[in-house]
Amino acid sequence: MTARGDRRLAWVLLAPALSVLAVVTVYPIVRVIALSLERRVPIFGIADFVGLANYAFLARDGAFWGAMRVTALFTVVSVAAELVLGVAAAVALRAQRRGVAISLSLLLLPWCLPGVVTGRIFEWIYHPSAGLMNRLVAVVVASAQPNWLGDPRLALPAVIAADVWRTTPFIALLVYARLVGVPAAVYEAAAVDGAGRGATFWRITLPLLRPVLLVALLFRTLDAVRAFDLMFILTGGGPAGVTETLTLYAYRSLFQTLQLGFGSASAVVVGALVVALAWGHLAATGERDAV
Amino acid sequence: MTARRAWIVVVLAALAVAGCAERRADEVRLVFRHSRMPGERDPLPALLRDFERRHPGIVVAHEPLPWTADVQHQFYVINLEGRSAGFDVLMLDVIWTAEFARAGWLLDVTDRWPAAERGEHFPSMVEAATLGDRLWAVPWVMNVGLLYFRADLLGRQGLAPPTSYAALAEQAAAVMRAAGEPRLAGFLWQGKQYEGLVVNVLEAMWGEGTDLVGRDGRLLPEPARAAAALARRRALLTRGISPPLVTAADEELTRREFGAGRGVFLRNWPYARALFEAGGSPVAGRVGVAALPGGGALGGAHLAIHAGTRHPDAAWALVRHLASPDAQRAIADAVGLHPTRPALVDDAALRAIFAGARPRPVTPWYQTLSATLQPELSAAILGLKPAGQALADAERRLAYFLRP
Numbered sequence: 283m284t285a286r287g288d289r290r291l292a293w294v295l296l297a298p299a300l301s302v303l304a305v306v307t308v309y310p311i312v313r314v315i316a317l318s319l320e321r322r323v324p325i326f327g328i329a330d331f332v333g334l335a336n337y338a339f340l341a342r343d344g345a346f347w348g349a350m351r352v353t354a355l356f357t358v359v360s361v362a363a364e365l366v367l368g369v370a371a372a373v374a375l376r377a378q379r380r381g382v383a384i385s386l387s388l389l390l391l392p393w394c395l396p397g398v399v400t401g402r403i404f405e406w407i408y409h410p411s412a413g414l415m416n417r418l419v420a421v422v423v424a425s426a427q428p429n430w431l432g433d434p435r436l437a438l439p440a441v442i443a444a445d446v447w448r449t450t451p452f453i454a455l456l457v458y459a460r461l462v463g464v465p466a467a468v469y470e471a472a473a474v475d476g477a478g479r480g481a482t483f484w485r486i487t488l489p490l491l492r493p494v495l496l497v498a499l500l501f502r503t504l505d506a507v508r509a510f511d512l513m514f515i516l517t518g519g520g521p522a523g524v525t526e527t528l529t530l531y532a533y534r535s536l537f538q539t540l541q542l543g544f545g546s547a548s549a550v551v552v553g554a555l556v557v558a559l560a561w562g563h564l565a566a567t568g569e570r571d572a573v
Numbered sequence: 574m575t576a577r578r579a580w581i582v583v584v585l586a587a588l589a590v591a592g593c594a595e596r597r598a599d600e601v602r603l604v605f606r607h608s609r610m611p612g613e614r615d616p617l618p619a620l621l622r623d624f625e626r627r628h629p630g631i632v633v634a635h636e637p638l639p640w641t642a643d644v645q646h647q648f649y650v651i652n653l654e655g656r657s658a659g660f661d662v663l664m665l666d667v668i669w670t671a672e673f674a675r676a677g678w679l680l681d682v683t684d685r686w687p688a689a690e691r692g693e694h695f696p697s698m699v700e701a702a703t704l705g706d707r708l709w710a711v712p713w714v715m716n717v718g719l720l721y722f723r724a725d726l727l728g729r730q731g732l733a734p735p736t737s738y739a740a741l742a743e744q745a746a747a748v749m750r751a752a753g754e755p756r757l758a759g760f761l762w763q764g765k766q767y768e769g770l771v772v773n774v775l776e777a778m779w780g781e782g783t784d785l786v787g788r789d790g791r792l793l794p795e796p797a798r799a800a801a802a803l804a805r806r807r808a809l810l811t812r813g814i815s816p817p818l819v820t821a822a823d824e825e826l827t828r829r830e831f832g833a834g835r836g837v838f839l840r841n842w843p844y845a846r847a848l849f850e851a852g853g854s855p856v857a858g859r860v861g862v863a864a865l866p867g868g869g870a871l872g873g874a875h876l877a878i879h880a881g882t883r884h885p886d887a888a889w890a891l892v893r894h895l896a897s898p899d900a901q902r903a904i905a906d907a908v909g910l911h912p913t914r915p916a917l918v919d920d921a922a923l924r925a926i927f928a929g930a931r932p933r934p935v936t937p938w939y940q941t942l943s944a945t946l947q948p949e950l951s952a953a954i955l956g957l958k959p960a961g962q963a964l965a966d967a968e969r970r971l972a973y974f975l976r977p
Binding site: 324325326327339343344409410411412425427431432433434437517518519520521522523534537538539540544 | 643646647650654672675676677678755764765766767817818819820821822826829830833835937940941944945947948951952955957958966970973974
């Protein structure tokens with residue numbers, strides 16, 4: 283068979299996959315970009331081309347920049363905490379001699395719960411007068427009654443804590459799977475060479491975990507940038523918008539107030555952000571791995 | 574799919590086809606969409622059976638909506654915009670009627686509904702069903718914001734329920750001082766960033782003699798007075814009359830606080846009344862109810878007809894039946910949702926409060942208005958922004974969203 287024939291066959295074989303991609307990915311992307319250039323409120327029959335006006339409004343909208351800041355803060359803090367706690371949990375699990383299966387299943391429990399259930403659980407934990415948190419706080423300081431979800435300084439940390447509780451198991455599991463695959467001989471050799479526990483962790487465990495951690499970092503970052511369910515249930519983006527993420531902002535315009543054009547513009551920004559982050563991540567790790 | 578499962582599908586399909594064939598050709602089939610009735614005793618099946626008995630040849634299927642208001646709204650929008658709604662009669666939150674009417678989804682009922690009968694309902698319920706001098710829905714069940722107060726605590730100070738928010742704050746402060754109990758809150762209301770916050774701030778504005786949307790449809794006709802009303806809400810928190818938990822509170826959270834005896838005044842809907850008087854309630858027999866200064870916000874539901882229905886006459890007959898005095902009384906007796914007719918509210922004091930209810934701005938853009946205001950109002954009551962600036966910021970965003 284000629285090279286040309288090979289190439290033709292390749293296209294024929296690729297065609298089904300490409301057409302599916304075109305329908306479920308390319309078409310919606312093109313459509314949402316086109317929509318973002320319109321003022322469109324379909325239920326009222328409004329459809330005017332406005333060019334970049336929606337983007338211009340986003341650029342000077344305080345609420346949008348607030349959502350950007352909240353999303354960035356939420357992403358950095360929650361992903362960092364999840365990575366640290368996840369690695370710690372996995373290392374502890376690896377050192378455990380008995381009841382590993384029980385520990386694993388308990389660890390996975392938060393990850394298995396639907397976001398809505400997690401949200402409702404934490405709603406009660408943070409309840410100002412009857413919640414678990416304030417019962418515990420009262421043991422330490424009798425008069426203090428922090429208003430976890432109503433105080434603008436506490437609301438975002440409270441939501442982040444709920445997210446960390448929920449997603450740490452994901453990281454822990456990935457890391458644990460990698461640790462199980464490390465031959466015991468590696469650690470024996472380190473011990474023979476006189477490496478302490480700290481040196482073993484920093485010089486051996488962590489470098490071995492690097493590929494897994496980079497993948498986990500990418501997954502978790504992209505998830506966190508699109509965070510929605512916990513703040514939707516716990517705070518509705520409040521108080522004063524301090525827990526309003528970009529997706530919540532887009533949801534408000536797209537689904538709550540049905541401004542399809544303006545909402546699409548904010549959705550395009552979220553999409554562009556996710557693509558940029560993924561590319562940046564791949565470029566950075568690819569380069570280093572080549573060295 | 575296994576062969577066995579495929580067989581089940583085939584049999585089910587055959588049964589469905591057979592079922593359709595059995596139906597009489599002249600039979601009218603209506604579908605009624607509504608939210609679930611609270612409590613155990615759903616009065617709807619009996620009401621619909623009764624309707625079918627009186628209208629031979631009409632069969633009514635009723636299907637409940639999803640649980641939360643947000644999701645219900647989305648369900649309606651998706652199905653109604655698709656033109657094949659699959660229902661004929663729908664239950665609407667009073668704040669959606671103008672929006673759905675403007676979208677062309679509702680049948681104009683002005684000419685079907687005799688003018689004399691409209692007067693049987695509380696005027697605010699009819700006002701909320703009106704857009705452009707036409708009527709788009711019929712009042713079904715009613716809700717109104719109420720001022721609950723601890724009659725025992727007020728009585729001890731020789732105080733009568735307040736008629737202004739300024740007096741309310743002073744009375745609350747006096748009772749708190751006298752009680753000397755640090756966990757007793759003066760005034761509990763809903764300050765979480767959600768629809769309820771807009772309701773509470775609207776009532777505050779009405780108490781100040783101004784409104785969010787003027788009679789001419791202009792947003793914030795008196796910005797200074799609106800800002801003063803909002804600033805007064807902030808002051809309730811800084812003066813310690815309202816506890817910090819208010820800034821994350823919804824109806825249930827404040828209802829539980831007040832119900833546990835930890836509040837002097839509470840703003841809430843009528844449903845809380847029965848819970849305060851229930852057996853074992855620490856506040857049973859000690860709670861009074863009064864009108865909110867400036868009037869309480871209107872809640873509740875309308876019944877409307879889908880514009881695309883194939884059976885407008887049958888649908889109208891169903892709406893009239895469900896909104897009839899007998900049906901409204903049956904619903905009130907079974908699940909405690911209040912009738913929209915003064916003649917059916919037996920308690921004279923409650924009737925007067927209901928008569929003073931005021932609709933939230935009756936505009937097709939209410940969802941946008943409310944969603945845009947929520948974070949700004951929240952910022953104002955938390956003191957992150959001066960009240961005037963918060964309102965101005967909301968106004969600026971709305972100018973973009975609502976531009977003609």
